[in-house]
Amino acid sequence: MTTLALTPAPAPPAARFTDLLAAEWIKLRSLRSTYWALGAGALAVIGFNANAARVHTHDYPRYNPQMRSIAWELALRDAFTNGSALILILAAASIGAITVVGEYSTGLIRTTLAAVPDRRALMAAKVVVVTAVMTLYGAFVATASFASTQAILTTRHAAVSITHFGALRVVVASALLAPVCALAGMALGALIRHSASTMVAVTAVLLLVPGFITDRYRWTAAVRHAMPVNAWTRLTGIAYGQDPFTRVPRYGATVTGSWVVLGAWAVVSAVIVVVAVDRRDV
Amino acid sequence: MIEVNELTKRYGDTTAVRNLTFQVRPGHVTGFLGPNGAGKTTTLRMLLGLIGPTGGSATIGGQPFRRHPRGLRHVGALLDAGDVHGGRSARAHLEALARSNRIPRSRVDEVLEEVGLAGAAARRRVDGFSLGMRQRLGIATALLGEPPVLLFDEPLNGLDPEGVLWVRELFRGLAAEGRTVFVSSHLMSEMEHTADELIVIGRGELIAAESVAAFAARGTRPTVTVRTPDLAQLTAVLSEEGAAVAPYDDRTLKVTGLSAARIGELALHHRILLEELTPQAASLEAAFMELTAESTEFLAGDAR
Numbered sequence: 001m002t003t004l005a006l007t008p009a010p011a012p013p014a015a016r017f018t019d020l021l022a023a024e025w026i027k028l029r030s031l032r033s034t035y036w037a038l039g040a041g042a043l044a045v046i047g048f049n050a051n052a053a054r055v056h057t058h059d060y061p062r063y064n065p066q067m068r069s070i071a072w073e074l075a076l077r078d079a080f081t082n083g084s085a086l087i088l089i090l091a092a093a094s095i096g097a098i099t100v101v102g103e104y105s106t107g108l109i110r111t112t113l114a115a116v117p118d119r120r121a122l123m124a125a126k127v128v129v130v131t132a133v134m135t136l137y138g139a140f141v142a143t144a145s146f147a148s149t150q151a152i153l154t155t156r157h158a159a160v161s162i163t164h165f166g167a168l169r170v171v172v173a174s175a176l177l178a179p180v181c182a183l184a185g186m187a188l189g190a191l192i193r194h195s196a197s198t199m200v201a202v203t204a205v206l207l208l209v210p211g212f213i214t215d216r217y218r219w220t221a222a223v224r225h226a227m228p229v230n231a232w233t234r235l236t237g238i239a240y241g242q243d244p245f246t247r248v249p250r251y252g253a254t255v256t257g258s259w260v261v262l263g264a265w266a267v268v269s270a271v272i273v274v275v276a277v278d279r280r281d282v
Numbered sequence: 283m284i285e286v287n288e289l290t291k292r293y294g295d296t297t298a299v300r301n302l303t304f305q306v307r308p309g310h311v312t313g314f315l316g317p318n319g320a321g322k323t324t325t326l327r328m329l330l331g332l333i334g335p336t337g338g339s340a341t342i343g344g345q346p347f348r349r350h351p352r353g354l355r356h357v358g359a360l361l362d363a364g365d366v367h368g369g370r371s372a373r374a375h376l377e378a379l380a381r382s383n384r385i386p387r388s389r390v391d392e393v394l395e396e397v398g399l400a401g402a403a404a405r406r407r408v409d410g411f412s413l414g415m416r417q418r419l420g421i422a423t424a425l426l427g428e429p430p431v432l433l434f435d436e437p438l439n440g441l442d443p444e445g446v447l448w449v450r451e452l453f454r455g456l457a458a459e460g461r462t463v464f465v466s467s468h469l470m471s472e473m474e475h476t477a478d479e480l481i482v483i484g485r486g487e488l489i490a491a492e493s494v495a496a497f498a499a500r501g502t503r504p505t506v507t508v509r510t511p512d513l514a515q516l517t518a519v520l521s522e523e524g525a526a527v528a529p530y531d532d533r534t535l536k537v538t539g540l541s542a543a544r545i546g547e548l549a550l551h552h553r554i555l556l557e558e559l560t561p562q563a564a565s566l567e568a569a570f571m572e573l574t575a576e577s578t579e580f581l582a583g584d585a586r
Contacts, residue, residue, distance in 0.1 A: 012352065012355040012356075013384045015351035015352045015384075016384065019381055019382055019383070019384045020382050022381045022382075023378045023379070023381040023382035024378075026374060026377055026378040026381055027367075027370075027374075030370045030371065030374035030375075030377075030378070031369045031370060032369060033369060102367060103367075106364075106365070106366065106368065107362055107364050107365035107366075108365055108366055108367045110327075110330075110361055110362070110365045111361075111365045111366065111379070111423060112379075112382075113330070113331075113332055113353075114330050114332070114353050114354075114357070114359045114361070115354050115379045115382055115383055115423075116351075116352055116353060116382050116383070117330075117331055117347055117348045117349070117350050117351065117352070118350075118351040118352070121351065281332065281333035281334060282327075282332045282333065
């Protein structure tokens with residue numbers, strides 16, 4: 001401790017948002033659990049996708065001409081499978097939730113807020129860092145999935161290139177699932193502030209509920225289409241409406257609407273994180 | 283300078299803090315004393331803007347703490363040694379905090395050195411820290427920004443005797459530099475050798491705000507212990523003089539309301555033999571117990 005007299009106190013440096021970004025980045029990268037969660041999630045997602053391509057490659061000789069004619073659809077489906085999407089949603093939402101709940105469940109939030117009383121700026125910084133990291137993560141996982149699945153399918157000449165109709169949309173929509181669901185996890189964490197309950201809520205809101213909502217009626221269809229997982233399904237269903245094997249629902253979802261859904265979940269979640277933490281006692 | 287004015291916090295029907303008003307001046311170590319559940323932690327949290335008051339105000343340096351965009355250079359606080367993420371190393375924990383307040387990384391090394399956590403300990407995950415080590419990390423956090431005001435909630439918990447001595451020296455040093463040092467405790471004995479000034483609360487209300495010496499003198503009525511073979515006669519004589527006499531054992535009395543000199547005089551006058559005549563110095567502990575006796579939230583044996 002300095003033994004210099006207190007006065008005149010040096011004026012504290014101006015508060016900069018970039019300092020908060022750097023601090024949140026240190027917090028994220030200094031936790032071993034971050035690497036475990038990201039690594040295990042990526043392995044599972046890429047692994048399941050690659051396995052789907054492997055199965056299709058194996059079965060390909062037995063496909064009839066009609067199935068072979070829509071091989072590009074299968075190739076895009078393998079590029080990011082439903083199962084992998086569910087895993088990515090759960091992994092991303094958990095990681096997002098932990099960045100908020102981890103502060104509350106450990107009590108660290110009090111230390112953090114004593115250091116940064118400007119709660120809105122603090123949480124905004126956390127939102128920006130998590131969004132950036134998860135966007136890169138989603139981009140990596142989606143690109144790696146596309147590359148590995150198409151590399152496998154190439155052996156049967158059943159692969160598509162990224163320039164193929166719909167291929168980029170599959171990759172981008174899948175990549176965006178990561179930041180959108182991470183933000184949703186953060187918002188639920190900021191509202192619930194308790195580890196186990198937050199995980200239950202994340203699973204229910206993002207994975208269970210969407211599956212139970214029917215698209216038979218106009219209003220339930222609207223709710224159904226407003227869930228991130230369903231928006232992803234619509235965006236990656238490249239042959240939606242043209243596929244001779246699947247029924248088109250009366251109240252269908254649109255591509256534009258589905259992009260908006262992903263964006264809206266991100267924005268609303270970010271606002272909830274900032275406002276909920278700002279308003280409540282800790 | 284800490285100013286608390288008519289501060290009140292209610293949770294439903296429970297009033298944790300009621301109309302609390304006091305000041306804490308710079309240049310002293312001020313003890314914040316009260317039994318468990320008296321409202322000390324609630325008050326400190328309101329000072330830091332962590333919880334909002336139901337009424338009144340709490341300011342540090344004339345401003346509500348939450349007005350500051352960054353806090354570490356204004357107030358250093360150790361509220362609970364457990365308020366860290368166990369998965370991080372002590373160094374990473376401090377580096378993130380320092381970075382958020384644009385405090386240079388070299389300062390992290392300085393405080394780690396100062397609290398005795400430099401080297402291998404700083405690289406260990408906090409999960410593996412003892413309570414004493416966590417207290418040291420908490421103190422390091424409070425010192426990071428070299429703030430003019432420091433708040434410590436029960437900082438001596440879990441420290442070994444050497445650690446307690448170190449903390450006392452540290453607090454005195456900080457106060458000598460002109461800083462405001464506000465330290466809570468539920469143990470008077472801890473504050474006796476640490477604080478110059480005292481704020482004493484019980485059940486959320488102010489009981490005393492004065493120097494340690496004044497508090498000690500005020501709280502306890504001086505007692506004199508008298509030992510005599512002639513208990514009955516002495517009791518009668520002293521009672522006649524207006525003293526309160528309580529038998530202690532079959533040869534000893536505890537007398538309040540008369541000085542030792544006057545008791546000796548009366549005994550001589552009535553030819554009563556005295557075997558012992560001991561004035562009891564006013565003890566801080568006794569003063570504290572007496573003053574807070576009615577305001578203790580949880581008595582032993584109470585269902586909590």
